[in-house]
Each structure stands twice: as structure tokens, then as C-alpha cells.
Amino acid sequence: MSFKKIGAIVAAAALALSLSACGGGSSTNLQALKIGIKFDQPGLGLNEGGKFTGFDVDVATYIAGKLGTTAEKITFIQAPSAQRETLIDTGQVDLVVATYSITDARKEKVSFAGPYFIAGQDLLIRADDTSITGPDALAGKTLCSVTGSTSAQKVKEKYPDVQLREFGTYSECVGALLAKGVDALTTDDTILAGYAAQAANVGKLKVVGQPFSTENYGVGLKKGNLELCNKVTDAIKAMISDGSWQKFVDANLGPAGYKPGEGNPPTPAACS
Amino acid sequence: MGEILARYDFVGAFWLTIQLSFWSALGALMIGTVLAVLRVSPVPVLRLLGTAYVNLIRNTPLTLLMVSSILGLSLILGLRLSNDVKTDAFLWAIVMLSVYHAAFVCEALRSGVNTIPAGQAEAARAIGLTFNQSLTEVLLPQAFRGSIAPLGSTLIALIKNSTVASVIGVSEAAGLMATIVENETGGVPVFFVFALGFVVLTLPLGVLFTSLSRRLAVKR
Numbered sequence: 001m002s003f004k005k006i007g008a009i010v011a012a013a014a015l016a017l018s019l020s021a022c023g024g025g026s027s028t029n030l031q032a033l034k035i036g037i038k039f040d041q042p043g044l045g046l047n048e049g050g051k052f053t054g055f056d057v058d059v060a061t062y063i064a065g066k067l068g069t070t071a072e073k074i075t076f077i078q079a080p081s082a083q084r085e086t087l088i089d090t091g092q093v094d095l096v097v098a099t100y101s102i103t104d105a106r107k108e109k110v111s112f113a114g115p116y117f118i119a120g121q122d123l124l125i126r127a128d129d130t131s132i133t134g135p136d137a138l139a140g141k142t143l144c145s146v147t148g149s150t151s152a153q154k155v156k157e158k159y160p161d162v163q164l165r166e167f168g169t170y171s172e173c174v175g176a177l178l179a180k181g182v183d184a185l186t187t188d189d190t191i192l193a194g195y196a197a198q199a200a201n202v203g204k205l206k207v208v209g210q211p212f213s214t215e216n217y218g219v220g221l222k223k224g225n226l227e228l229c230n231k232v233t234d235a236i237k238a239m240i241s242d243g244s245w246q247k248f249v250d251a252n253l254g255p256a257g258y259k260p261g262e263g264n265p266p267t268p269a270a271c272s
Numbered sequence: 273m274g275e276i277l278a279r280y281d282f283v284g285a286f287w288l289t290i291q292l293s294f295w296s297a298l299g300a301l302m303i304g305t306v307l308a309v310l311r312v313s314p315v316p317v318l319r320l321l322g323t324a325y326v327n328l329i330r331n332t333p334l335t336l337l338m339v340s341s342i343l344g345l346s347l348i349l350g351l352r353l354s355n356d357v358k359t360d361a362f363l364w365a366i367v368m369l370s371v372y373h374a375a376f377v378c379e380a381l382r383s384g385v386n387t388i389p390a391g392q393a394e395a396a397r398a399i400g401l402t403f404n405q406s407l408t409e410v411l412l413p414q415a416f417r418g419s420i421a422p423l424g425s426t427l428i429a430l431i432k433n434s435t436v437a438s439v440i441g442v443s444e445a446a447g448l449m450a451t452i453v454e455n456e457t458g459g460v461p462v463f464f465v466f467a468l469g470f471v472v473l474t475l476p477l478g479v480l481f482t483s484l485s486r487r488l489a490v491k492r
Binding site for chain 1: 335339342343346347348356357361438439440441443447448449450451452453454455456457459460
């Protein structure tokens with residue numbers, strides 16, 4: 001193949017890339033929202049053979065309803081943690097409702113509406129374990145979390161003498177916990193409650209209930225889209241004031257005996 | 273991008289990748305050689321054993337092997353390789369990478385053995401060499417020299433596959449990438465820098481093995 005031909009192919013590829021990068025610029029279709037959620041988080045965002053369940057899904061459906069999209073018109077798209085900013089930036093999703101903590105680093109890439117929930121890092125232990133009463137009773141215990149997650153980093157930093165096992169997903173940690181390979185699983189209390197509320201785990205696991213961090217869950221959207229942000233914020237306010245918020249919490253995380261921590265329900269911040 | 277990398281131990285993570293790859297390559301070469309010997313041995317039971325190992329391990333996803341080593345062997349059966357959780361994961365990662373790639377090393381070597389004309393093995397036996405002697409003096413040396421290129425490909429695959437170790441918490445390059453993406457948000461530059469790191473590791477190896485395979489080829 002001649003260099004000219006190769007050059008032409010490279011140029012065509014570059015053009016295609018730049019075109020796809022611009023593709024996200026079109027305005028949001030409020031009648032058919034594309035929403036990024038987690039597909040593998042019981043109690044929050046779970047894909048059960050095409051049926052979506054969880055707190056985040058209920059919140060997303062409510063917000064979409066207020067914005068003008070009926071439940072059956074919503075397209076749910078999987079938004080793994082590492083891809084959330086890219087999905088929003090390229091316009092593949094309009095909103096992300098996926099245990100998305102508002103942080104300064106993320107605010108540089110995307111805008112947030114909310115918070116709609118305040119979670120905190122907590123511990124999940126076996127129901128018959130009485131030795132772990134909170135983060136201060138962890139000496140000599142083995143903890144489990146996900147490689148690279150904020151929770152794992154926080155444990156390493158705050159409790160350096162605790163042994164930390166890391167896996168790729170929380171489900172593997174739950175397996176290790178049930179098999180008594182680790183003593184506790186640590187991450188946001190909402191995620192923990194979701195696992196404790198799973199039918200297979202009810203009665204076997206419990207959340208300690210001593211959160212030692214604050215995570216503000218927000219709805220991620222395209223940076224600088226104030227109009228959409230304000231609409232979503234109003235929807236969150238309405239959801240909290242008309243009792244739907246409490247209903248969603250009870251329905252999805254209630255079976256674990258989970259009560260939302262201090263500061264809940266939160267007051268959404270103004271969009272900027 | 274530069275200041276992000278300055279805040280994280282980029283070099284340390286890749287150093288762990290190199291350590292992981294080095295020990296696993298050594299382990300894979302040893303197990304793989306034994307397997308290759310089994311597969312060309314005149315004893316049917318040993319051949320069956322070698323074939324069964326290769327077919328079982330080669331067709332199992334590495335992630336599955338990795339996770340089952342910790343969840344199944346270390347936690348449930350209590351086969352701890354170290355009391356320290358980090359070292360335990362590191363050692364299990366080496367074991368599983370070795371076990372997995374041994375199957376590919378075995379097949380590379382076996383293809384090397386197959387390049388040797390059957391007459392040589394017959395000649396070796398005819399002059400009175402035992403199976404062991406003909407193997408170590410005639411067959412294996414030529415097999416290694418004939419399979420340098422596929423062995424090189426297996427090594428490169430092993431280095432890239434070492435990222436799978438992050439699923440059991442070995443904080444090598446892919447583990448660090450997960451951390452950076454979590455803290456600084458994901459972006460193409462982050463992935464690009466880590467991809468570049470692997471290219472720097474593997475590209476010279478590819479060149480080296482190509483030249484070795486040319487220089488060491490058995491002239492027949």
C-alpha cells in the first residue's frame with residue numbers, strides 16, 4: 001500500500017473521530033431521554049433481564065417524567081464508573097443517575113444537579129458478627145473493597161493497619177464476606193444496603209450504620225447546560241417534597257433495615 | 273496530564289507489572305516445558321495428562337482463574353501463600369499467570385518439536401540414546417530455537433494479560449489506572465498514557481524476539 005493511500009485512510013479516520021466528537025452538540029430531546037445508570041448494583045441500578053430496578057432507576061424515571069419523558073420512552077444506558085464523564089461529554093447520555101458523587105475534579109468535566117441523596121462510607125458485615133461495631137473496631141480485621149475505588153483509597157489512608165482485599169466488583173467482595181474470607185465490605189452505605197436487601201442475602205448481612213464519610217450523589221449532565229440543570233433540580237425538589245423520595249428509599253433499600261443518614265433528604269444546590 | 277501523573281506512582285505501578293511479568297514468565301516457561309515433554313512422551317497416560325491440562329487451562333478465561341484463586345483457593349480452602357493480604361494476592365497472581373500461559377508455552381514448544389524431522393528422533397534412538405537423552409540433547413534444544421517467535425508472542429501476551437491481576441487487587445498498572453480514573457475522571461489521555469506504557473514494554477521485546485528467531489533458527 002502506498003504512503004498516499006495510508007495517509008488518506010488516517011485522514012478519513014481522524015475526520016470520522018472529529019465528527020463523532022461533535023455529534024453530541026445537538027439539543028436534548030426531552031421527550032426521549034437517554035439516561036446512564038449502573039446495571040450491576042442491586043437496590044440502586046440493576047438490569048434484570050431487560051427490567052431495570054433500584055433507587056437510581058426510580059429517581060431517574062421520576063425526573064424524566066417531570067421533564068416530559070414517559071417511563072417507556074426512556075433509554076437506559078449502562079454507565080460504568082470509568083466511562084461516566086465520556087458518556088456525558090460525547091452526548092451518548094443526557095443524564096447520569098448512577099451513584100455519581102459530586103466532586104471538584106468531576107465538576108471540571110460535567111455539571112451536576114442535586115444532590116438527591118447523601119450517602120456515606122460504611123461497613124457491611126455478617127449478621128452474626130458482633131465484634132465490629134464501627135470503623136474504630138477494625139484492628140486486625142480484613143476489609144474488602146473494589147480496586148481503585150474512593151472507598152478503598154480512604155480506608156488505606158485513614159486506617160493503614162487494616163488489611164484490605166481488593167476485587168474488581170463488589171459482588172466478589174460479598175462472596176468473600178459470606179465465605180468468611182473477609183470480615184467486612186466497605187463502600188457507600190447505599191450500595192451496602194442494596195446488597196443486604198438482595199433476596200439471597202436477607203438476614204445474612206447487615207450494615208453497621210456508622211458512616212465515616214459523606215458522598216453527595218448528583219445527577220450528571222453536560223457541562224454548562226444550565227437550562228437542563230435547573231429543570232432537573234426542580235424535579236428533584238418536587239420528588240423530595242411530594243414524598244416520592246421517601247417511597248423510593250423504602251422500596252429499594254428498606255428490606256435491609258436501612259435508614260438514610262443525617263442530612264437526608266438533602267436540599268439540592270443551585271445550578272452554576 | 274503531566275501534573276496528574278506526577279501525583280501518582282506511575283513508575284512504581286509499572287515496576288510491579290514488570291515484576292509480575294518476569295516471575296510469571298519464568299514459571300510459565302518451566303511448567304510449559306514439562307507439559308511439552310509430557311505431550312511428546314511415548315507414554316499414552318502422560319500424553320493424555322498434558323493434553324487435558326492444555327485444553328482445560330487454555331480454554332478457561334484468565335479472569336476466572338484469577339478470581340477463583342483468591343475466592344476459592346485462598347479464602348475458602350485456606351491456601352494462603354502469605355499472611356499479608358497484598359503479598360497473598362501478588363503471589364496468587366504469579367501462580368495463575370504462570371499456570372495459564374504454561375499452556376501456550378507448551379503448544380509453542382510442541383510446534384518447535386514438530387519442526388524437527390522425524391528422522392532425527394529415529395537416528396537418536398538408533399545410536400542408543402534413551403528417551404531422556406534424545407529429548408535433552410537432540411529434540412528440546414532445537415525445539416526452543418525453532419519456537420523463539422511464538423514464545424516471544426506468548427511473553428508479550430503475558431505482559432498485557434498481567435493487567436488482569438488488578439481484579440484481585442494487585443496494584444499494577446491497570447490498578448493505578450482505575451485509581452486515577454476514579455479520582456481525576458476518565459478521559460482518553462489517561463488510557464493513552466497507560467497504553468503507551470505497555471507499548472514501551474512490549475515493542476522492544478517484539479523486535480528482540482524477531483531478531484533472535486532469525487539468528488537462532490536451525491539451518492536445515
